[in-house]
Amino acid sequence: MTTPHVPVIRPREVADLPGCVDALAAVHASGVPYPSRWPADPIAWLTPADVAQGWVAVIGDTVVGQVLLRDTPGHGHNISRLYVSPAAQGAGIASGLLGAAVGWARERSLPLTLEVRTDAAAAIALYERTGWRRTATTEASWTTPGNTSIQVHHYTLDA
Numbered sequence: 001m002t003t004p005h006v007p008v009i010r011p012r013e014v015a016d017l018p019g020c021v022d023a024l025a026a027v028h029a030s031g032v033p034y035p036s037r038w039p040a041d042p043i044a045w046l047t048p049a050d051v052a053q054g055w056v057a058v059i060g061d062t063v064v065g066q067v068l069l070r071d072t073p074g075h076g077h078n079i080s081r082l083y084v085s086p087a088a089q090g091a092g093i094a095s096g097l098l099g100a101a102v103g104w105a106r107e108r109s110l111p112l113t114l115e116v117r118t119d120a121a122a123a124i125a126l127y128e129r130t131g132w133r134r135t136a137t138t139e140a141s142w143t144t145p146g147n148t149s150i151q152v153h154h155y156t157l158d159a
Helices: 014-029 042-046 093-107 121-129
Strands: 008-011 051-059 062-072 076-084 112-117 133-143 149-157
Touching (some): 008 093, 014 042, 014 051, 014 062, 051 076, 051 093, 076 093, 093 112
Parallel strands (some): 076 112
Antiparallel strands (some): 008 051, 062 076, 112 149, 133 149
16 A cells, blocks of 8 residues: 555556646646647657656556656667656656666666757756766757757766
8 A cells, every 4th residue: 555645656557648648738738848749649649669668656546757768779778758747846756767767777788868858957957966978969850839949968877
C-alpha cells in the first residue's frame, strides 16, 4: 500500500496512458511550451515506435509525470517526453523519473543522450545538476506553432 501523497515511480503501463495525457495537458495548459505543438493524437505522441522503456510517477491513483527512454537509430538511447504536472512540480519527481531511466540504461551499459529547448531553464538546471554534459546547440527539426525556429541543447551522460 502506498501513502497517498508520496510519489511512486514505476514502469509505465498501457493503462497509464490516459493519465499521462491528462498530466501532459496540464503542463501544456500552464503556459509551458511543452510540447511546442499539441499533438493531434497525444497517445501516439507518447508511444513512439522506438520506445525502449517508459516510467510514470504516480501519486495515489493519479499519474503526475512520465519519461521515456528511446532507442533512436543513429542517436543511441535518448531521454524523451519527460514532464511533471504543475501541481506536482517541486517535489523531486522529475529527478526521480530521470534517475529511473538513467539507472535502467546504466544496468544495460547503454549510452545516453537528450535534447532540450534552450529556453527550458528548469530542465537545463536539472540535467546539469545531475551530471549531464552539454555537447552542442543546434536548430531543432521542429518549430513553434507560428513556424518559428527553436534552438535545442544536446547533452550526453558519461558512464
